[in-house]
Amino acid sequence: MTPSMESTVTSTLIDKYADVFSGFGLMPGEYSIIGVDPFLRPVIQPLRKVPVHLKAKLRDELDCMEHQQIICKHQEPTDG
Secondary structure: OHHHHHHHHHHHHHOOOOOOOOOOOOOOOOOOOOOOOOOOOOOOOOOOOHHOOOHHHHHHHHHHHHHOOOOOOOOOOOOO
16 A cells, blocks of 8 residues: 555545544543452552653643643542
C-alpha cells in the first residue's frame, strides 16, 4: 500500500468513526472489576520524587487535566 493510499484509508476510517477518535474517551459509571490473579501478593511501590526543575510544569499539566475532568483530586488514600 502506498503512503497516499494509506493516508486516504486512514482519513476515511477516522471520518467514519469520528466518535471514537474524538475527546478523551470518558467512560460513564463506576468500573471496579479488574482481573487480578488472586494468588499474587500485592506490592506497594515507593513514591517517586519529581525533579525540582519539572515540578512547575507537572503542576500545570495536572491542573489542566483536572480542569478537563480527565483526572480528579483526592485528599485521602484511594485504596481500602
